[in-house]
Amino acid sequence: MNRKSKIWVWGQGVNAYKVWGMPDCKTDIVEGANIFSARNIFLVADRPADLEKGTAGLAGFDRVVLAIWPQENFDYSGDIKAAGNLTQKYPNIEGVILDDLTSTEIATKGMKPHHLAKVRDEIKSGWPKLDLWGVMYSMNLDLPRLGEYLDCLDVMSFWTWDAKDLTGLESNFKRTEELAKGKPILQGIYMWDFAQKTPIPMALMKHQCSLAEEWLRAGRTAGVILLGTSCADAPLEAVDYGKCWAKEISQKSS
Numbered sequence: 001m002n003r004k005s006k007i008w009v010w011g012q013g014v015n016a017y018k019v020w021g022m023p024d025c026k027t028d029i030v031e032g033a034n035i036f037s038a039r040n041i042f043l044v045a046d047r048p049a050d051l052e053k054g055t056a057g058l059a060g061f062d063r064v065v066l067a068i069w070p071q072e073n074f075d076y077s078g079d080i081k082a083a084g085n086l087t088q089k090y091p092n093i094e095g096v097i098l099d100d101l102t103s104t105e106i107a108t109k110g111m112k113p114h115h116l117a118k119v120r121d122e123i124k125s126g127w128p129k130l131d132l133w134g135v136m137y138s139m140n141l142d143l144p145r146l147g148e149y150l151d152c153l154d155v156m157s158f159w160t161w162d163a164k165d166l167t168g169l170e171s172n173f174k175r176t177e178e179l180a181k182g183k184p185i186l187q188g189i190y191m192w193d194f195a196q197k198t199p200i201p202m203a204l205m206k207h208q209c210s211l212a213e214e215w216l217r218a219g220r221t222a223g224v225i226l227l228g229t230s231c232a233d234a235p236l237e238a239v240d241y242g243k244c245w246a247k248e249i250s251q252k253s254s
Contacts, residue, residue, distance in 0.1 A: 005062060006216055007250045008186065009038035010228030013045045017230050021197030025234050030057040032229025036243060037250040042225065043067065044099055048082035058090045065095040065133055074105065074115040077122060084127035095131035095155065096123065102140035103161070106149060113148040120152045135188075137161050138172040147179050156180060157225055159188035162195035166204040169211055177220065184222035187212050191231060191238040205238040209245050216249070224249070 011029040018024065033041055043051070043058070044067035051058065051066070058064055066086070068079035080096065087093045098105060098119070105111040120132050131154035138160045140146070150156060158176050160166050176185060189208055193200045215221045226246055231239055 005039040005250060006223040007036065007038045007246050008040040008042060008063075008223050008225040009033045009036050010188075010225055011041045011043045011045055012228050012230045014230060016045070016228070017192065017194075020192065020194045022192050022231060023234050023236070025230055025232065027229060027232040029229045030060065032232035033061070035232040036226050036229070037247040038226065039063070039250075040223070041065070041229075042097055044097075048079050048086055048096075051082075051086060058086075058092065061092055064090060064093045065097050065131075066093060067099050068096045069099075070105070074109075074111050074119070076119050080119070080122055080126070084123075084130065087127060087130065094129070095133050097133035097135065097157070099135050101134040102136040102143060102146070102149075106143055106146075107140055111149075113145060113152065116149055116152040131155050133157060135159060136176070138165055138168070138176075141172060141175050141179075147181075150179050150183070151181075153183065155184045155186065155222070157186045157188050159190070160208070161190075163190070163193035163200045163204050166208050169208060173211075173215070173220075185220075186223045186225050187215065187221045188225045188227060189242065190227050191236065191242045192234075199236055200238045202237055202241070205241055209241070213245075213249060 040063040041061045042065045048066050066083045070076050083096050133155045134153045212224045
């Protein structure tokens, strides 16, 4: 496997972002990943149990992380088991990720650090080679006890939900590094302003990509995540820019 590749893509189904106002798109997960020169993927289109059908083309990627979803009381055991079983068929699966961890599970639903610790322990007891990933947002950096939650993660992805907040990207990322305590961080890159349901201003798009490249070179990030496969054919300037930028970064890191 090409472990050097730093480009990841967020894998979701066709037109997954239409609800957020994005123009119609027709790319599927594998096609979208190829367009963004991504050899690594976060697969969030289906629950792990549904992937037994093999429709997502998992074998074609170097590195795969699967999204898992809870039942009541932050119980992820069903999806953890399904993801763990899939590793026998797909050895490129290296982790599971809790999407919207800080914004939904913690900030909205009230997940406590001990709930997340239980998820981590369940993963490590059954499938010790699987890493636990979590999604964190700059808007949630002031959550109480956030550091305790991040202590439970092996790797974290950092996102700026509202495009206007990208003006504070440098300071927000520095705070994230302090909370991460040396653990790997991947920087998420949106090519659409999901908060406002409008195209992302190109100045901000270029700003986040410029910092992403700088931080990759400096070793401050372990990779970048483009969101996502469902916008690969969107007629948007930011998407076209993202394709070219990702291809260039991919070539430099391979």
